[in-house]
Amino acid sequence: MGKKYTYYPGCSSESSGSHLDVSLRAVAPKLGIELEDLNDWNCCGASVAHVEAGALPASALSARNLANARAQGNQDVLTACAACYLKTHHTNEKIRDKPGFKEKINEALGAAGQSYDGDLHVRHACEVIVNDVGLDKIKEQVTNPLEGLKVAGYVGCQTVRPFAGTEGGGDYDTYEDPEFLDDFIRSTGAEAVEFDSKTACCGGAIALMSPDRTLGLIKKILDEAKEKEADCIATPCPLCQQNVEMYQAAVNKEYGTDFQIPVVFYSQLMAVAFGMDVNKDACLDRNFISADVIAQKARK
Amino acid sequence: MSDRKAGVYLCKGCGIGDAVDMDAIEQVAVSEMKAPLCRQHDALCSDEGLKVIQDDIDGGEINQAIIAACSHRVMTDRFQFNGTQVVRANLREQVIWCHPANDEDTQMLAADQVRMGIAQAAKFDTPQPWTEGDFNRRIMVVGGGVTGLSAAREASLTGHEVLLIERADSLGGWAAKWSRRLPHRPPYRDPQDNDLGALVSEVEGDSKITVMTGALVTRTEGMPGKFTVEITRGGAAVLETVGAIVVATGWRPYDANKLGHLGYGASPDVVTGVELEEMLANGGIRRKSDGQAPKTVAFVQCAGSRDPEHLPYCSSVCCGVSIKQALLLVRSDPDAMAYIVFDELRTPGTAEEFYRQAQEAGVVFIKGKVKSVGADLTVTVDDALLGEEVPMTGLDMVVLATGMVPNSTNPDAEAEADEFQEQLKADINPAVPIPSAGFANGGEGEEPQEGFPWPWKDKTPTGGSILNLQYRQGPHIPMLADGFSDSHYICFPYETRRTGIYTCGPVRRPMGMAESADDAAGAVLKAIQAIGNAAEGAAVHPRAGDLSFPKIGYDICTKCRRCTVECPFGAIDEEEDGKPVVNITRCRRCGTCMGACPVRTIGFDNYNVQMISDMISAVEIPDEFAEKPRILILACENDAYPALDMAGINRHQYSAYVRTIPVRCLGSVSMLWVSTAIERGYDGAMLLGCKSGDDYQCHFVKGSAIAKERMSKVGETLKSMMLEEDRVISEEVSIADSARVADLIDRFAGKIGELDANPFKGF
């Protein structure tokens, strides 16, 4: 039996990033991760709530989730979404460390009869896999190694920045050249291509509100993936997955290119390599740029 | 020495024996040069090799050893035979390591090296040190601020008596006015207590230190070990004898009245950093206009510093001081805001920590040049980062971080006679190679090189001299264009151009309290060394320990005064009739006087005009049909000769036609040597020395500049001999130039090869 974590799926798990949620839930037991859903979780506010709602209300969103998690008992709160992780982790650290902040947050939580004092540990799924699970455990589970599959490991921003190198963030990788995703890819038997854009920005929420400002950023990522002859791009971040997949058509239209590169989550690669169902578990049918190449490469 | 018995010892070690035919060399030494004894050995520096030489000495066979082996710069401790004269011929670094083995030209070069060594030995006498009379070991320290106090204390701790002279009525200087000082101990983040009072007490309670306050040095004569100083105190003068002098006269703030464009004088609330310091020490910062504590204060950095119209240099401490003052302001009043407007913030080393501390405390740093400060305290900043002019309004006070002016003169004392002012003017003019020569001819018409900041071009430093030296070259300690005392910045920072007199602290360059205290320790150590060496008759740096000194043949001397004018250290005075008198312990033994003497009657026992001429003449000159040109290199022993040795060590190959003779300084080069070489049939001559100019590297400060000046006249001489001007050149070489020097030689040899052979060959 594995370790138990309170799981905060985040809003994208119910919509555009549902394939991360489903595939992660599928591979978690094989990695010894037991997920217990956070009760009545709400939106984290991501990188946009602050501008309209203000700093303290934005933090209060995370504080309510943390107060709920506290009541559930598990010490560790796990989330797979970069934005959910960043906001929740940051709020947790501020409550714990920033003088006067805990009092203000608890005054706000008090409006619903709740309280929280910052004693939980908010963790990213990737950090948990590196620090608690280990690469060996992934390799042990591989029954269908993805041999011959060339994958561009695209880490993005908020998964590692600004906490992956901090003690509270598990100190599991660097900001400039993170290795963990390439390690995951190689553990599934696939090849991780050298990918300089691994920590480039896809435009984040600005891509959603005004794509014209960010198509160039996405194009650069696609350019390198193509140059490196990657069969697919793998990422841990729901917004990265969405932007790079969803806007490929727009990039092609704007720049006259013909990108058709599947963008998947590392957990989807794992599910295929672990010999699980390519649609029910690995959710390859949820990629609208066909990711069948992954299933084809998997050696049965 | 009348009865010379010179033995020649040929070393075959380090590959010399494999690259050169040593039997042939022995033939040259014995048959041609008539050496009474010549021996070969496989490794002369081994115990067995040394024993061979020692046995010859003990057996009375020889009284001079000519050792043809490695460079004279190495194995000096091995090749020492109890006072027996040793002459070295360099066969390793400058022969086999930089020329092909078993080659005709390499062989000829090796033979010439031995010929030159034998010629040198024939004119080489062991110098006897000059130690006449009593030598005083007391150190006079001039200035009782942080530098002088530290110097006095350091000197006392080494057991020396100290005479401490302070112009003011009490000790402490400027530093005594500061409430808090810049951090000089970890963690370097907070202003520290001013601990100067403790140092004053230590000095006052020190039985080895005699303190004279309210006193001025009004006259100084003599030389290291034998200075006589006149000290005037309350109208009465006393004479004291001291061995060395440390000048720690410090600095004064730049006159803010000259900074009208920065609002000084227009508003009482524009103050200088020093004025703010005085407020801090006397109850806190208050506006002069209404006595209120200011809430918003701007600090204007580089007020008059790094400004060609005012002080062209960085005063080094002002950034730190403003940071300190801003920190004290915002810490004493949480509502107060401090703005530091800087062009470039200079916080070297640990001062960076202090800068960070001020940033953390909320001090606002604005990068830009302040254009003006108005009477209403509006500061107009040309903001470098925003690229526009930013007016800062609503300020309660503006603090001008004014710079440091060195007290290399005493502004309160009367200026000396006009002639000395003229000399000072020439002295600080970087375009005048021989300042005291400028004194002789008025120093007019000289302009510094273009773009050289020369703030006092038309404004000689005002005031009187600090020591009133009774020297032929005037009362001042020579100073640089910016008024700081002249010293060899890289190698000998405390040395002035007056031996036995050492400057330290802000009179040498701008510095703060901690640095001044360190500087004082360095200067005191040099003063102690000067006293010790003077008593032994030995030179101080860079020829530390040299016992030779210049001897003048008065029977030939024409009293032309060139030596007294050109000596870079003012070592030679004149009697009424112009007769030169060497003050031996002032002398640094560079030989510039020897190079200057038109009748060649100045020389050292172990280094003289005839010796080098004989060495030049000893070289075998092949006739013109052999097509083997010969090039004389006179290489300064301080940088150029070591660079040539380094070229060998690095195996840089260069022309084997050169014949190199080390000289003490290019200043010592007699033009006779160049003409001897040409007359003997050399095809070219090359002088290799240190960099001259305002950023000189010359170890004797002015030697290379003087040589350059003299060389400018060689071309005329060559032309009168119907020879090409470019047969004689001069190059500046640094000690690191091992590859470059080989290249310079090859290029010159190439040029000489293109010319016809010297027609004087075999003449």
Add this chain to the structure above:
Amino acid sequence: MTANMAATIPGQSARKYDLGFARWVYENIEGGDKLSMCMQCGVCSGSCPLGTEMDYGPRKLFMMVRAGMKDAVLKANTMYNCTSCYSCVVRCPRGVPVQYILQDLGRAAARMGYQEAKTTDNARFAKAFIWSTRKFGRTDERLFTFKYYLSFGLGEAIKKAMANMSIAIKLVKTKRMHLGMPHRIKGTKDLNAILAKAAEIEKREQGI
């Protein structure tokens, strides 16, 4: 809050340069206390993915804060071109949390009524986003996106929606967008009480 911001209403500021502004930012903007540590090296601006879209890069914006150029700072589009990639935060050699400061400056500008700040895409987007959060407790990508489109007017909204129709269809087909009622949490009442209280505290603390 100690420093006063007398001239918080744009247009009423008589001076272009307000020396009190830096102090106000230091004390009231999240991470602003660290802004004083900026040494103007420009690593932030050089690292910024959308730096080219900005009126001023973060380095220059911070210099403007120090110089007291309040209006120019709060009218700048810099804050709304931040993608929250945090490159500046992890690279700043002086530990200045650049992204946090920009984000909060953007919020402050909108609060202080700067029209430029209130009409950005970001402001409209954030408004729609928070609407969904307040109403359902979660982000409903369909509804908040359409609400965002609507902020440009009905005609514009339909145009934008049509332009993105093919994406929406693909999302539905791949089970990444559902067609039924919004997902909502049980505790929306509690959540809104908490948010209201937090907003009240913040206003009390900062005065804007």
